[in-house]
Amino acid sequence: MASITLENLAHSYHPNPGGDDDFALKAVNYTWEDGRAYALLGPSGCGKTTLLNIISGLLTPTHGRVLFADEDVTASSTAARNIAQVFQFPVVYDTMTVEQNLAFPLRNRRMEASYVAERVGRIAEMIGLQADLKKKARGLTSDLKQKISLGRGMVRDDVNAILFDEPLTVIDPHMKWELRTQLKSLHREFNHTMIYVTHDQTEALTFAEKVVVMHEGRVVQIGTPKELFETPAHSFVGYFIGSPGMNFVPVSVAGNKARLGDETIKLTHDYGNPNGDLKLGIRPEFISLTKGVGLPVRINRVQDVGRHKFINAALFDTEINIAVEEGFEIETDMTNVILDPDKVSIFCDDWRIDAQSAGKIDGGAT
Amino acid sequence: MEKTVNQRAWFLVIPVLILVAFSSIIPMMTVVNYSFQDTFGGNDFFWVGLEWYRELLHSERLWDAFGRQLLFSSIILLIEVPLGILVALSMPKKGITASICLVLMSLPLLIPYNVVGTIWQVFGRADIGLLGRALSDLGISYNYSQNAFDAWATVIAMDVWHWTSLVALLCYAGLRSIPNAYYQAAMIDQASRWSVFRFIELPKMRGVLMIAILLRFMDSFMIYTEPFVLTGGGPGNTTTFLSIDLVKMALGQFDLGPAAAFSLMYFLVILLISYVFYTVMITADKDEAQS
Numbered sequence: 001m002a003s004i005t006l007e008n009l010a011h012s013y014h015p016n017p018g019g020d021d022d023f024a025l026k027a028v029n030y031t032w033e034d035g036r037a038y039a040l041l042g043p044s045g046c047g048k049t050t051l052l053n054i055i056s057g058l059l060t061p062t063h064g065r066v067l068f069a070d071e072d073v074t075a076s077s078t079a080a081r082n083i084a085q086v087f088q089f090p091v092v093y094d095t096m097t098v099e100q101n102l103a104f105p106l107r108n109r110r111m112e113a114s115y116v117a118e119r120v121g122r123i124a125e126m127i128g129l130q131a132d133l134k135k136k137a138r139g140l141t142s143d144l145k146q147k148i149s150l151g152r153g154m155v156r157d158d159v160n161a162i163l164f165d166e167p168l169t170v171i172d173p174h175m176k177w178e179l180r181t182q183l184k185s186l187h188r189e190f191n192h193t194m195i196y197v198t199h200d201q202t203e204a205l206t207f208a209e210k211v212v213v214m215h216e217g218r219v220v221q222i223g224t225p226k227e228l229f230e231t232p233a234h235s236f237v238g239y240f241i242g243s244p245g246m247n248f249v250p251v252s253v254a255g256n257k258a259r260l261g262d263e264t265i266k267l268t269h270d271y272g273n274p275n276g277d278l279k280l281g282i283r284p285e286f287i288s289l290t291k292g293v294g295l296p297v298r299i300n301r302v303q304d305v306g307r308h309k310f311i312n313a314a315l316f317d318t319e320i321n322i323a324v325e326e327g328f329e330i331e332t333d334m335t336n337v338i339l340d341p342d343k344v345s346i347f348c349d350d351w352r353i354d355a356q357s358a359g360k361i362d363g364g365a366t
Numbered sequence: 367m368e369k370t371v372n373q374r375a376w377f378l379v380i381p382v383l384i385l386v387a388f389s390s391i392i393p394m395m396t397v398v399n400y401s402f403q404d405t406f407g408g409n410d411f412f413w414v415g416l417e418w419y420r421e422l423l424h425s426e427r428l429w430d431a432f433g434r435q436l437l438f439s440s441i442i443l444l445i446e447v448p449l450g451i452l453v454a455l456s457m458p459k460k461g462i463t464a465s466i467c468l469v470l471m472s473l474p475l476l477i478p479y480n481v482v483g484t485i486w487q488v489f490g491r492a493d494i495g496l497l498g499r500a501l502s503d504l505g506i507s508y509n510y511s512q513n514a515f516d517a518w519a520t521v522i523a524m525d526v527w528h529w530t531s532l533v534a535l536l537c538y539a540g541l542r543s544i545p546n547a548y549y550q551a552a553m554i555d556q557a558s559r560w561s562v563f564r565f566i567e568l569p570k571m572r573g574v575l576m577i578a579i580l581l582r583f584m585d586s587f588m589i590y591t592e593p594f595v596l597t598g599g600g601p602g603n604t605t606t607f608l609s610i611d612l613v614k615m616a617l618g619q620f621d622l623g624p625a626a627a628f629s630l631m632y633f634l635v636i637l638l639i640s641y642v643f644y645t646v647m648i649t650a651d652k653d654e655a656q657s
Contacts, residue, residue, distance in 0.1 A: 078554055085550070087550065088547075089545070093566065094565075094569045095569045096565065108557055153554075
């Protein structure tokens, strides 16, 4: 086991990449610490899988290096890297039984029979397939097949890292929860470095200690779930994390005053005089509806989702969402909102302005 | 819902019935009719019952041709199937080279059967043929019209040349349908090249291979034109396959009765073998899925 360092990594699927747009993955510098659980979160096509395949050696990056501990493995084969990877869709060896499938990675590495049997038994217990061990894999349903794939990924205990590429896409919702819990307990037990690619924020936030958010081939923020929620480094993170996402309102800022439409509110920090496309970002959870105090809004509609109600309202010309507890009574004279000043973020050209330094922070991506 | 009863619908089926009657049923029944009768010309027929069948079943000539036919089909299947798989595996996967390969592979399939026969007939001639001349210049005695072994070798080479492409193209299509993730998973699992073939490619090609084998078996079992043009069934009777023998009997000797009985038995044998093969494969498939 070892830490994994990405140095100036970039990848393009074009043979002769020209501009930035040709790159599916743009300059990444990051060290994945040994034994931690990471999630790689982002929408489809943002470069998550590309990054994963570069780490596992299925792809050779156009630029940059991959290091395991201090060893440069950029040119090493997948086999030499000793990595396990689980794919989005089930990959099973049709003609083999479940047991043979699970044992395959170990047998290929010429492990001793007693060790193979012990590992296979253990993994089968974990994924709940003990009863099916002697069955042919091809006759199984796709979620059982995916469990085999997961099992094959975890059967080796000496791997440098286990990579998961949206592994629970084909699994039933109730099983997802259970498998994810098992993955976590497995992580605690063996301390493998795990990198889990997903476009589902719940999955990412529950699985990982650290979440890496990607957007258009770029890592926009790396942080704990709490950091992503409270201080998104990029407007994309604010919008992508949370449901509904962060509200963004056009604003002009001078010092510690922000001007929205005709009103001015006080900010907790001095932002100086930032130039660029300025937006004020605030999560629906941190806006409260009041009777006549604060900024004027017009309520468009109310959505009741059980634990919360979401109120869609117009703040000047911008639509915003407000979240309130389920018992909250909305009265007709509630025409104003107060934004919690501690939770307000200011974004300049999509990047969050760190209030203390009043400069851009970029989440360590570049 | 009430079903509408409308007998006029039958009228719409009539064109198909007529077409099928003229294309298959009537000719087939004519053959069946001949196989139970004898004639001395002049369109006079008389009933002989199972006479022709009994005679043929005891005819050494038919059994010899049948033996040659089975041997021929087995040999070409044993060569073309592994060779076709090998070719498919080594074909490029994408790009312009893949397209060029596909066109080149399809070329032999587009050449008419009698042209194939003629090509090989000229190709193998010891005086002017590229192959025949080259072999004799190398000091190898080769003459497909005199030597039975040479004749067989040439007929088999010709069939392999003509039809391996079909197997290769079918396998290629099967291979292309395998998602990339399987190969990636195999790399992660550190599978050897042989394991990739044995556990991924072969199982995924199973369906197309079944069709390829079935097609090649039926086709080779009915082969006529190419060996007829090349060797005419000779030297002697050594390359006289079932259909060549049948034509000799029906058109050469004009023995309509025996030839008709022969045709029907021929047809039934192909039907039977294909049916057995197909059923065995399908059952094996199901068993494996359930076990």
